[in-house]
Amino acid sequence: MSSPAPNQHFASDNYAGICPEALKYIVEANGSGHEVAYGDDSWTQRVCDRLRDLFQTDCEVFFVFNGTAANSLALASLCQSYHSVICHELAHVETDECGGPEFFSNGSKLLVAQGGPENGKLTPDAIESVVMRRADIHYPKPKVVTLTQSTEVGTVYTVEEVRAIAAIAKRRHLRVHMDGARFANAVASLDVHPSEITWRAGVDVLCFGGTKNGLPVGEAVVFFDHTLAEDFAYRVKQAGQLASKMRFISAPWLGLLDNDVxxxxxxxxxxxxxxxxxxxxxxxxxxxxxxxxxxxxxxxxxxxxxxxxxxxxxxxxxxxxxxxxxxxxxxxxxxxxxxxxxxxxxxxxxx
The missing domain is CATH 3.90.1150.10 (Aspartate Aminotransferase, domain 1)
Structure with missing residues (x-):
């Protein structure tokens, strides 16, 4: 009877440990002496600047512990309690976040759309159908479209598909959120610059996953529109996601960003x-x-x-x-x- 190679499984990329490059920066941050708390440290500022360089734009960057918090708080910043968020029926925010987006937005409703059954992706037509379903005051007003990149079935939105969805979102006055828990895998698959499938394509906010890519913990919430990030730091604090020793959340990102690890x-x-x-x-x-x-x-x-x-x-x-x-x-x-x-x-x- 055969057995798996030691400690290697296929349940989740969360099972993997910390990549050496990220671990190196945890050690360096630990040996750098005292640092200012709550994200005002030099390490966090370095990582924010590096992410701005990566995306080639002056974006606002925040760090939280996990993907559920990243998605939930980002979506809450884009809508009010009487609004709704359009998502694919298999989207992680719908199936695996225990009502987090609704909770942190004080009740914004997720409106589930049936996208392409063969690829797990939203389409402009599916979004249009949900938007046009009702427009009366008794129904939660659509305000956001959320895309999972890569999707929950392992497929990837192309640049053209993101642009088409952003175009219909703009016509219908919707914001575009991207759940990028596996954003790195999507960029690698498409072989495009990360800006091409985010802000250049019409995405307003990206939740950039680090945990599944080799970090011990931590996701980056990247706002490409500064106005949408107003008071977001307060949301992070209220949700219990503001790390006091933030440098140990942010510094490992340098290990990922150096040499495009x-x-x-x-x-x-x-x-x-x-x-x-x-x-x-x-x-x-x-x-x-x-x-x-x-x-x-x-x-x-x-x-x-x-x-x-x-x-x-x-x-x-x-x-x-x-x-x-x-x-x-x-x-x-x-x-x-x-x-x-x-x-x-x-x-x-x-x-």
Whole structure:
């Protein structure tokens, strides 16, 4: 009976540890002596400036502990309690954030749209349909469109798709929010400059995920429109997301930003997903559900295969996305781990 490579699994890229470059800056920040608290330290200012350089624009940057807080607080800053947020039916804000966006916005309603069933993405037509559903005062007024990049089924919005959605949003006076928990994987997949699929395409605020890309903890909320960031620091504080020793949240970002390590990590995770896809797609009894474009592979496996994989101590989810098994690759996933799980699946399917 085979077993996974030591401590390597496919349940989530959150399972991975801290990449060495990020860990290096935690140690450096710790050895730099006393620093001003609550984000006024020199490390946080350096990272904010580096992110402005990365996006080639004078954006406002804030740091929070996790993606749920990033999305919830960002969306709350874009709408009032009587407004609504249009999202895909599989969006993380709808399925996996325990009502956080509604809670922090004091009741803004999520309006679920059915996007393309084959790719998990919102379309301009789907957004238009939701906007036009009702316009009376008894219905929460649409105010924001939120996109998950990459999506919950491992696909990626192209530059053209983001621009088309931003165009319909502008016509309907909607703001555009991007849940970028795996933004790095999307940029790596598209091979475009990060500005091209954000503010240049019409995105107002991005939640830039660091945890899944090799950080210990921490997401960056990036406002490309300064007016939308007004009083956002107070939201962060009130939500319990203002780190007193902020430098230990921000400094590891330097490890990702130096020499584009964030892209290297994402490219590796994406490459491991492509390798896994290549191995699985030729196995009789396995059906690939979505063409993998980032670092996730969704596959339908026979029930007995799923049970036996878990008996062999492989960890993966079967309730995320549109069904089947989600096999997620991380910045540190090793090729031999991919080959091992693929071999186990092939053997079990053959049996």
């Amino acid at each position: 964030w892209l290297r990590n994402a490219r590796h995770a994406n490459a491991m997903a492509r390798l896994l896809h290549e191995r699985l797609r030729v196995i009789p009894g396995v059906r690939i559900m979505f063409e993998p474009q980032a670092n996730a592979v969704f596959a339908e496996l026979p029930l007995h295969v799923i049970e036996q994989l878990r008996a062999r101590r492989w960890r993966f989810y079967t309730f995320i996305g549109a069904g089947g098994c989600r096999l997620m690759c991380a910045w540190d996933t090793r090729p031999e781990t991919v080959e091992q799980i693929a071999a186990d699946i092939a053997a079990l399917c053959a049996a």
